[in-house]
Amino acid sequence: MPDAIRTVHARASGVTRVYPGHAGQELVHALGPVDLDLYKGEFLSVIGPSGCGKSTLLELLAGLAAPTAGTIEFEGRPVQGQVPDGIGVVFQEDSSFPWLTVRENVAFGLECAGVDPTEIKRRVDYAIGFMGLADFARSYPAQLSGGMRQRVCIARTLVLEPRLILLDEPFGALDQQTRLLMGDELLRLWRETGATILLITHALDEATMLSDRVAAMSARPGRLLEIISTHWPVDRDSRIVEDERFGAITARLWTILREQSMKAIGKTESRVST
């Protein structure tokens, strides 16, 4: 569908984030200005070199931090330093609560929101089943693998029935095979919920495989360099890596990011080639 006739679900306009430096040090310009439209129901990934401000962008979109300049909108309303209803966030680190069982972890947000117990049970049962955690509902996170714990965190977000899901490198700590399989689960979740997804990742292949569009960012201060559309079918899964266009898109992303990544680790093209 052409961008012009799609509904904008979330929008970042001229968003900049500057952090105060430590005592006596300069300000840190972490991000921006960034302009980004997130369309309703799409799967968009953001890639970029380490420290380019990807996670900062996610926190600004979520309302977990306020931009230094510019505005964020979600469903036409400004996001101002508070996570709006309808946005769910999954963090990079394992954020499952070790003192709660899997079931209690998943029910956490609903219980805090005072949702009716019958409704909590229905939604938690669904989310736990959907994420393949039914046999571990009474286990504590410490009894689960890293991948399972991240599923708990996704299920905890899923039960809130968010319309926009923001994921900050949720599979960063997992091995490659588990990442591919978790990617399949994420695509399944996306199709079933119809939610809009923004995924922050440093893995080019993961971004290519999962996304409708991939936004590439520059080294710090992060700016959007280019947004590439993949034109994958909606019912795709990890077997999309066999498609001949998969390699071409991933290579294109690397071409965009190579110089920026070298910049991020303090190298230049000439120094590398000598």
Add this chain to the structure above:
Amino acid sequence: MTRYGWIRLVIVAALALFLEALCRTGVIPPLIMIPPSEMLAAAWRILASGEMKGDFYSSLANICIAIIFSVAGGFLAGLAIFSVPDLRAAAEPLLASYSAVPPIVFYPMLIVIFGLNRVPQVLLAVMFGFVPMAIHTINGLDRIRPVFLKVGRANRVSTFISIFRIQLPAAAPYLFIGVTLAVSYSIIGVISSEFVLSAKGIGHQISYAYDNYDNRAMYGLIVLVLGIATLLNTSLRYYSQRMLKRWTR
């Protein structure tokens, strides 16, 4: 009981048997120490006769009051110091150096101010137990992983829910160490202050028996104090291990 529990028991039993042999063979004269079996018999006699019931009630009440004030006061002080950065910058060096001060040196001052009653004994015990609780409260709150707080914000929870359903459970392992220390120090504080600040209580009775060369009563009471301390400590250890199991399995 675990394998290590059995090993512990064997070590304690072996030491007691060794001491028993030393006492029975006269290597340790009876004027210095009676055999452990006789200590146990003396302890049982004291309990069964009820002759020191008032002293036990007095000491246990003092210990309970001291634990409540140490834990609650230490927690609130830790929370305040954690929450106010200026207060923290000012108070942290004091807390760090406080552990080098033996509170018992204040006993003459406390007697002058409060007289020879329960108050100075409890105060001394609280002075022992309060600071470890405050330090471990600060430590526990410091170690809450920032991502847990972000989860709270992402779930739009209130400050109240964030404190009681996220921050306190996340800090619980450290708070529990503080509680365990506060309990131990409260027992030490009460019993030791009763030696010099009281006309009743277990500590006073131990001191009295010592002054009158009544080894049987003195060692019987020492065994009972050890029993009370071990019982409290083992219970706390049991609950803390049960809790920590969830975190580390």
